[in-house]
């Protein structure tokens with residue numbers, strides 16, 4: 001038991017009168033109290049105020065993946081070591097956000113009470129003097145006991161924290177052990193400092209290994225222009241791993257070890273290409289190839305070497321490097337192991353169907369069918385028979401042998417209900433029944449059929465809003481919204497654009513060197529039609545070919561060279577021979593154009609499709 005800490009009396013005096021007995025309190029604590037007072041921290045508060053949402057926390061963890069991986073075994077060890085001491089172990093990032101918390105359940109409950117939770121920001125300015133915040137502010141290990149904390153919410157606590165740094169001395173985060181003040185132990189600070197040091201060593205080793213992998217992969221796989229040009233390889237932390245001989249000469253033998261130092265020499269960096277490795281299913285950026293000189297001076301073949309080890313997810317598309325999309329795949333990985341209903345939200349063209357397919361392909365139902373239904377594209381009067389099927393003679397015009405509805409077709413597999421936000425009230429009732437009872441009655445039949453399937457729904461609407469507006473039944477919402485996944489729009493993950501472009505050309509067995517200025521334009525553009533719009537543009541631009549760069553620019557408002565056959569609709573029939581789906585598309589477009597008095601921009605918005613697609617379809621249907 002440790003007897004230390006500012007007495008309540010001293011704290012009260014400081015809070016009321018600003019008077020401090022320097023002889024009775026540690027210098028660091030005294031400085032911290034003054035900082036808190038200057039910053040107007042509420043001494044009578046102290047609960048966590050800034051707390052990240054689940055998604056934000058996931059993104060943050062993903063961005064600090066290397067720290068978490070280096071720390072994981074030590075956190076586990078430390079946990080076993082202190083398991084009986086009624087403490088919590090926490091890992092905090094350099095901005096003060098709690099990334100990880102584990103420990104004694106009763107103490108965790110008390111921590112919850114003051115919002116000392118994963119995702120909370122635990123800095124001095126948020127919650128007053130505390131070991132984490134003060135270690136962040138001073139960069140030194142520290143222990144804070146009882147009333148040494150500046151805010152009352154932490155007075156019942158003791159905490160010891162130590163910083164973790166990278167091999168250049170930059171702060172990566174803080175390791176902390178916290179518990180009830182009665183459990184204070186003099187060795188806590190030594191323990192936490194030793195563990196932080198061990199994590200630091202592990203982090204340095206990983207950093208070194210990644211640099212070596214990066215160097216090896218890049219030099220082995222990049223074209224030789226890399227060696228001849230003004231080029232360098234830099235790791236994800238901005239350290240230069242390799243400089244070409246020409247670049248070495250260019251900087252005049254100055255010792256440049258970081259990207260910033262290189263920039264300080266006056267060199268302008270024109271091209272940055274990420275180098276990624278596949279690591280347990282996710283593309284991880286190890287660093288970039290950077291190139292100085294003319295933007296078009298070199299095109300490098302950048303590799304995506306599969307690392308040994310089987311990826312846990314095989315996603316039927318391009319993963320990219322954004323934390324936002326990887327977070328989606330983490331959710332896919334998690335939910336694929338279960339049979340719960342999934343609701344995928346996202347703008348048109350973001351890849352919702354691909355995500356649904358990935359869930360199916362990674363689930364126990366992968367051997368069964370994946371049946372997709374676009375609820376928005378089937379006319380109301382046909383949706384029921386499409387979904388439920390019918391028996392012979394159910395209605396005039398019914399097929400002779402009857403029709404097995406989508407529910408039955410998906411038996412044993414997954415039913416993907418796209419555009420679920422667009423179904424009619426009558427269909428909502430029918431769907432609710434099936435979801436509850438897992439039985440369907442085909443039209444014209446009196447016999448119920450059991451169906452064993454997983455439902456994945458998708459929508460570009462905000463379903464909660466649809467409920468509020470009375471367009472979606474609340475009971476159906478709760479049936480569908482069991483596990484929501486939001487697929488982010490492309491503008492929120494622009495770093496994926498180069499990867500998607502590469503993917504597109506790989507799929508088309510084509511290799512086009514994109515000039516830097518075109519890539520810049522793509523990065524500046526907002527892509528309202530998301531990945532679909534990007535792929536449509538590439539499809540169109542491929543026809544124009546390299547050199548005709550105007551055709552490679554995003555939607556200029558002009559229809560461009562988009563004819564049937566040159567777009568994503570190979571073999572599209574002329575307007576005279578339309579199939580059922582196309583007939584519906586045509587009618588929807590005509591209606592939207594009539595309602596908007598021929599305004600293509602408004603009609604495209606109403607139809608939730610990129611303007612370029614609408615132009616293409618207008619052309620195709622001869623409207």
Ligand SMILES: Nc1ncnc2c1ncn2[C@@H]1O[C@H](COP(=O)(O)OP(=O)(O)OP(=O)(O)O)[C@@H](O)[C@H]1O
Pocket residue numbers: 316317318319346347348349350351352353354355418460503531532535
């Ligand atoms: N990550 C990705 N990798 C490869 N292709 C992708 C990716 N994301 C989307 N696409 C492509 O973009 C197009 C649109 O994707 P998809 O149909 O899955 O989107 P969606 O969100 O379901 O669209 P909508 O809401 O309009 O139905 C498809 O051609 C798909 O293959």
